[in-house]
Amino acid sequence: MNDFAPPSQALLVVDVQKAGVTGERAVPGAAGLLERVAALIAGARAGGALVVHLQNDGAPGSDDEPHTPGWELHLPIGAGPAEVVIRKTRDDGFADTGLGDLLAGAGAESLVVCGVMSEMCVQATARTALALGHQVVLPYDAHATQDIPAAPGISAAVPAAVVSRVAAWAISGDAEVTVRAEDVTFAAPPGTRRAPAGERPASP
Structure with a gap:
């Protein structure tokens, strides 16, 4: 693993909702993505890290x-105080949510971000985490998105894997974006987790 990335104290699982990972509208390679995200969650739990599931509230009529x-x-x-669900209405998981307070209260300085979509909610959440001074790991094989369709007379279709890579590359000067999910390690944050306003407790 790259020396840039210490054991991470929190895992942010971004919008791994049925609309994006199952059925005809699932991101390409959804099965493999889910396996890697599940392994990250298992590693975070085993290491005592905070696990935050971000859940997007879409507009009326949307898939989510x-x-x-x-x-x-x-x-x-998972059950327990170290695993929570935070609902959001914007790409950035920190915007108008208790995520920042949650991480600060736990003393979680180093984060792993994974999920969908790479160039939207994943990147926006990672950017704000960086702006707040967190160390961020974005495993290259643990986030995904959709293909960008061709625009006649403008550009050919852009494969999803390329979109994900470009989204990660855009923050690569500040975040670790070339590590594999299987090489990520976790440790418990030093503080005691307290539930911020608007947070939904995890349930079994």
Whole structure:
């Protein structure tokens, strides 16, 4: 693993909701992505790190409209104070949520960010984490997005893997973006976690 990345004290799982990882609209390679994200979650739990599942509340009629099948988180949520779900309405997981206070209260300085979509919610959340002074690891094989369709007369289609790589490269000067998910390690943050306003406790 790159020396830039110490054992991380928190894992942010961004929008791993059924609309984005199952069915006809799933991101390319969704099965492999889910395996790697699940392994990161297992590693974070074993290491005592904070696990935060971000859940996007989409607009009415969207695939991730609240309380529709596509809105549901796909991976099981663990019980206990070190694993929480935070709902959001914007790409940036810190915007108008208690995420920043949660991380600060736990003393979590080093973060892993994973999930979907690479160039939208994943990148926006990672950028704010960096701006707040966190060390950020964005494993190259643990975030994904959709292909960008061709625009006739402007550009050919852009494969999803290229979009993800470019999204990560845009923050590569400040974040670790070339490490594999299987090489990430975790440790417990030093502080005691306190639930901020708007946070939904994890359930078994």
